[in-house]
Amino acid sequence: MIGRYASTVVVATALVTLLILALVLALAEAKLPVLARDLTLYLFAITLTVLVIERMLAWREESQWLPAKDWLYLILLETIDDLLKELLPAAVPRGGVETAEKIAVYEVSGERIHVGETVRYSPLQLLVSPGEKDLQSHISWYAIQLGPLRYLDLAREALSDARGQIREMFGSSARLMEADITTMLISFEQAAMAAIKHLNSAAEMRKDNKLGDASYRGSGPSATHRMSEADNELAFVSSIIVESVVESAMKPKMWLEEHRHTHEDRSSFRRL
Secondary structure, rough: OOOOHHHHHHHHHHHHHHHHHHHHHHHHHOOOOHHHHHHHHHHHHHHHHHHHHHHHHHHHHHHHHHHHHHHHHHHHHHHHHHHHHOOOEEEEEEOOOOOOEEEOEEEEEOOEEEEEOEEEEEOOEEEEOOOOOOHHHHHHHHHHHHOOOHHHHHHHHHHHHHHHHHHHHHHHHHOOOHHHHHHHHHHHHHHHHHHHHHHHHHHHHHHHHHHHHHHOOOHHHHHHHHHHHHHHHHHHHHHEEEHHHHHHHHHHHHHHHHHHHHHHHHHHHHHH
């Protein structure tokens, strides 16, 4: 312990010795006010220099990590958008009836994010908010069209991939993330994990219903009707679960998009 702080003790002793010597000489020559003035100026200059250099070094280090941070946020934004593309239909028929008239659920904007000379991806804009009742009915319609069991498997796989990507980002680049987005991503990752568990439970319940239907005598219209009702119920439950995940995903998505726009505006200002 003593050896660890030996250099600090030596430096402190030397400074105190020099200060006492300066005081003695100033008293001997009657120049104590001059010494006080000089010490004040030197201390002010040293403090100002240290603060400026510290800020410059911090700014330089932050500037070095900005490209990596922007790339990381772009990957996270792309991960969320890819998840939404898997969970949601691009468009649904108006009123849930097969017609030529469609209602867009999301659209991929014409704007493209460039990284160097390559186009990374086109941002997704959700046109139906998670708080609206229509989104749940759109998801339910999509699940019925794909087949409730198939949609359930698709949703579980998409959620698992998104969780894996986010956890990988945490493991390799957590120190680059700001506190706000870290909190949002943790909340989203937990919501995705809970959704996977609920979807697994729904799948087990549907499996039990199938076994019960198979053991029921006969396979006439009544059995077909029960199977259809069970599929509709599974689609409805899946839509509730998925909507909650979409709502949780929109918070980090909006933050990441706002950060991207802010950074682009700041970069344009710097170029000017």
